[in-house]
Amino acid sequence: MSSVLPERASVTEKSAGRGASAHAGRARPRRRALLTRGSVPYLLIMPAVLGFAIFKAYPIVSSLWISLTTGSGTDRSFAGLANYRRLLNDPLFWTALKNTALILVVQVPLMLCLALLVALALNSAKVWLRPLWRLGVFVPSLTGLVAAGVMFSVILNRDAGLLNWVLSLFGVDRVNWLGSPGWARVGVVLVITWHYTGYNAVMYLAGLQGIPKELYEAAMVDGAGPIRRFFSITLPQLRPILLLTVVLSTIGTLQLFDEPYVLTGGGPDNATLTVTMYLYNNGFKYFDFGYASAIAYALALIVSVLGILQVRLMGERR
Amino acid sequence: MKSRRGPLLTLLLAGAFALCVGPFYWLAIAATQEDKDVFSWPPKLLPGGHFLENLRGLEESIGLTRVLLNTLVVSGVQTLGAVVVSVLAGYAFAKFEFRGRNLFFVLLLSTLVIPDTVMLIPVFQMMMDLGLIDSYQSIILPGLVTPFGIFLMRQALRSMPDELLDAARVDGAGELRVLWRIVIPVNRPIIAALALFVFLGSWNQFVWPLIALRSPEMYTLPVATATLQGLSTTNYAQVLLAAGIAAVPVMALFLVLQRQFISGLLAGATKE
Numbered sequence: 293m294s295s296v297l298p299e300r301a302s303v304t305e306k307s308a309g310r311g312a313s314a315h316a317g318r319a320r321p322r323r324r325a326l327l328t329r330g331s332v333p334y335l336l337i338m339p340a341v342l343g344f345a346i347f348k349a350y351p352i353v354s355s356l357w358i359s360l361t362t363g364s365g366t367d368r369s370f371a372g373l374a375n376y377r378r379l380l381n382d383p384l385f386w387t388a389l390k391n392t393a394l395i396l397v398v399q400v401p402l403m404l405c406l407a408l409l410v411a412l413a414l415n416s417a418k419v420w421l422r423p424l425w426r427l428g429v430f431v432p433s434l435t436g437l438v439a440a441g442v443m444f445s446v447i448l449n450r451d452a453g454l455l456n457w458v459l460s461l462f463g464v465d466r467v468n469w470l471g472s473p474g475w476a477r478v479g480v481v482l483v484i485t486w487h488y489t490g491y492n493a494v495m496y497l498a499g500l501q502g503i504p505k506e507l508y509e510a511a512m513v514d515g516a517g518p519i520r521r522f523f524s525i526t527l528p529q530l531r532p533i534l535l536l537t538v539v540l541s542t543i544g545t546l547q548l549f550d551e552p553y554v555l556t557g558g559g560p561d562n563a564t565l566t567v568t569m570y571l572y573n574n575g576f577k578y579f580d581f582g583y584a585s586a587i588a589y590a591l592a593l594i595v596s597v598l599g600i601l602q603v604r605l606m607g608e609r610r
Numbered sequence: 611m612k613s614r615r616g617p618l619l620t621l622l623l624a625g626a627f628a629l630c631v632g633p634f635y636w637l638a639i640a641a642t643q644e645d646k647d648v649f650s651w652p653p654k655l656l657p658g659g660h661f662l663e664n665l666r667g668l669e670e671s672i673g674l675t676r677v678l679l680n681t682l683v684v685s686g687v688q689t690l691g692a693v694v695v696s697v698l699a700g701y702a703f704a705k706f707e708f709r710g711r712n713l714f715f716v717l718l719l720s721t722l723v724i725p726d727t728v729m730l731i732p733v734f735q736m737m738m739d740l741g742l743i744d745s746y747q748s749i750i751l752p753g754l755v756t757p758f759g760i761f762l763m764r765q766a767l768r769s770m771p772d773e774l775l776d777a778a779r780v781d782g783a784g785e786l787r788v789l790w791r792i793v794i795p796v797n798r799p800i801i802a803a804l805a806l807f808v809f810l811g812s813w814n815q816f817v818w819p820l821i822a823l824r825s826p827e828m829y830t831l832p833v834a835t836a837t838l839q840g841l842s843t844t845n846y847a848q849v850l851l852a853a854g855i856a857a858v859p860v861m862a863l864f865l866v867l868q869r870q871f872i873s874g875l876l877a878g879a880t881k882e
Binding site for chain 2: 332333334336337339340341343344346347348349350351352354355358410413414416418419420421422424425427428429430431432434435436437438439440441442443444445446447449451452453454457486490494498543546547549550553554568571572575576581584585588589591592595596599
């Protein structure tokens with residue numbers, strides 16, 4: 293990368309020289325050279341910088357400030373750390389955090405293991421109709437969360453839902469998927485898993501196809517069995533993508549909002565209330581912007597800490 | 611043993627396929643039923659004759675045409691804008707040396723780990739102050755800068771040989787011309803992939819429009835669908851039809867541009 297600048301500089305000099313020898317106006321090439329090396333990159337990033345300043349940097353700082361104030365709507369007064377103290381003693385916040393954490397530790401590993409299985413199957417040369425299956429498993433991730441939520445709120449209906457009907461064919465009694473606290477969590481996990489497994493599987497498939505065949509051939513010559521090959525070649529080679537999917541899924545799950553909002557509204561008995569949903573309720577139902585911002589910052593802190601931890605744990609040996 | 615693994619894996623994948631696609635089949639069926647038949651036991655597994663009736667019902671209850679138009683305008687403009695911003699910035703980060711380049715790039719990427727929910731309240735206040743709540747602008751503007759898009763374009767454009775650009779410059783092309791005549795055509799597939807990703811996210815976005823939109827005639831499809839479902843007199847056949855209508859355009863786009871889509875996913879996932 294560092295060689296780019298001198299190279300380009302020499303080219304512009306050359307073109308300037310050529311322009312002069314052809315008796316062209318001297319001003320034009322020189323002005324162009326100036327544009328190239330000076331202002332052009334700044335002009336190119338200008339829209340991004342403006343948007344970044346207005347819609348990312350300013351809100352991040354502003355949110356921190358708002359989290360230190362109380363009052364409703366725009367009528368605010370400084371309150372120090374009051375919102376954060378309130379947060380620590382708010383049982384509902386802890387419930388929301390616990391729900392979110394529970395979904396995180398159950399759903400993310402489950403989904404990523406499933407995705408890896410699907411990817412391994414898709415990657416096998418012996419499978420027929422591979423493009424069709426790949427397409428099919430990817431399709432759910434194209435669906436909007438609201439559309440998926442609405443669809444599953446009916447599929448998971450206790451009395452006449454499709455899932456209970458399919459289960460009844462196997463002699464399983466009707467499950468109250470969205471109506472009882474425990475099953476509602478399972479229901480939310482099911483829907484998220486349905487939604488994102490295929491997406492992750494296609495990412496893993498990409499990773500699998502990038503592994504050099506020679507590695508497997510060499511391992512087979514050395515007499516390594518399929519299980520040994522999986523743990524000694526496949527998993528280590530997939531590490532960057534595994535890391536990416538773990539981090540992305542963690543960030544996504546910690547911000548979970550749409551699915552429980554549409555499926556259960558956070559109920560029953562707050563069993564599926566998530567942190568973002570609690571933030572939304574405080575900010576846009578009760579208009580307590582200060583408290584909602586404190587929740588946002590607490591969430592940002594948790595996301596960053598987990599993200600950094602994951603990169604440390606999984607990314608170090610690269 | 612070895613010869614048996616093919617059929618077994620195929621069967622396994624067919625099962626996964628059925629689990630993934632099955633709900634859509636059921637959705638399509640349910641959207642053609644009368645409301646009371648959506649919740650029949652056993653569930654109806656063949657199409658009913660009420661598709662047009664449900665469509666008319668949706669037009670009455672949420673103003674389907676207007677809502678679809680809103681969604682299309684918001685997603686279209688947002689996609690176009692975000693792609694332009696990303697290509698310009700990605701090109702600068704990939705092919706130019708300038709002061710502050712690395713610092714700004716790192717700043718930009720670091721916002722990826724900050725949850726979007728942090729921005730909700732300040733951006734809401736900003737839009738209130740500007741009098742933009744309940745407008746297209748309030749939905750479109752915040753989505754124009756996508757760190758992911760800029761990152762994706764930078765990765766893609768970096769692998770373009772400098773010789774190609776320099777050759778054009780030597781021939782007397784200005785920077786805009788180089789961008790328009792070389793950079794964009796050469797990278798059309800990845801730009802298409804980016805456009806798809808942005809469109810998908812924009813078409814389906816929910817939380818922010820839910821907050822920023824007030825009047826039902828400004829609603830986008832996901833917001834209208836969700837509010838419709840919240841009513842006590844919900845007509846589920848109609849709600850499901852709305853969900854289906856939301857899903858169809860993105861699936862059609864995906865089918866047409868499948869190759870670009872997957873290559874974009876791979877570019878984002880595998881490049882350093």
